[in-house]
Amino acid sequence: MIDAKTSADLYRANRERVSKAVVGLDPADLDRQVPACPQWSVHNLVSHLSGAAVDFGAGNLAGAPLPPWTAVQVQARQNLPIDAVLAEWATAGPALERLILSGTTSHPFVCNPYVDGAVHEADLHGAVGTGRPPVEAWLAALDWMLSDADGPLTVITPDGTFRAGSDEPVATVHTSSYEFFRALFGRRSPEQIQKWDWESPEHAALWSVELARLPQTPKDLTD
Structure with missing residues (x-):
């Protein structure tokens, strides 16, 4: 697991990249559907990121990170201009970073907001081509998600070897760390x-639906 300073730094860098990418988008792009989050527009996605920072900082964690929790964040900001949403995040984000550095909370979502940030930065890229998050962001997210994993699936990437899953069959696959x-x-x-x-190609069909730790898209995504 990464330390508090690295977590805060990763989150701040994510917030700054996403904010810079979004601030210049025209209304049509802000209204564009996010393929990885088909119920959200780009504006909705950024509203969630800002709203999550506010809720994490306030200790509003009941239901996090399930859809009803995020839906409240999106709905509360749906009529705000994007500049207002970004201004809110520019205040709530640094406050969250200070909270992480303070060591006064051990909640895994609050202490590691860069994970959600990296996932949604990649989602944003899939919607409007703003750029993938940097490799350190997605590797840190992988390490956090798999910190206790010692399962039967071995995933070999150019950046390292990962273990995943909880039930057999034992299998090994090669891919890129970003695809994983x-x-x-x-x-x-x-x-x-x-x-x-x-x-072992015969294991691919089973693991292709067992691998995802969040609800899996039925559509091919290219972000």
Whole structure:
């Protein structure tokens, strides 16, 4: 697991990148549907990021990070101009970073907001081509999600070897760390995962639906 300073730094960098990418978007792009979050527009996605920072800082954690919790954040900001949402995040974000550094909370979501940030930065790229998050962001998110994992699936990437899953069969697959990151967070379809380089191809069909730790998209995504 990463330390508090690294967590805060990763989150701040994510917030700054996303804010810079979004501030210049025209209304049509802000209204564009996010393929990885088909119920959200780009504006909705940024509203969630700002709203999560506010809620984390306030200790409003009941139901986090499930859809009813995020829906309240989106609905509360749906009529705000994007500049107002970004201004809110520019205040709530640094406050959250200070909270992380203070060591006064051990809540895993509050202490590691860069994970959600990295996932949604990649989602934003899939919607309007703003750029993938940097490699350190998605590797940190993978490490956090798999910190206690010692499962039967071995995923070998150019950046390292990861273990995942809880039930057999034992299997090994080669892919990129970015594809694994997106798949683990539900952003790759079963068909996309089956196309990875499986050492035992007969296991690909099973693991392609067992790998995702969040609800899995049925559509091929290219972010």
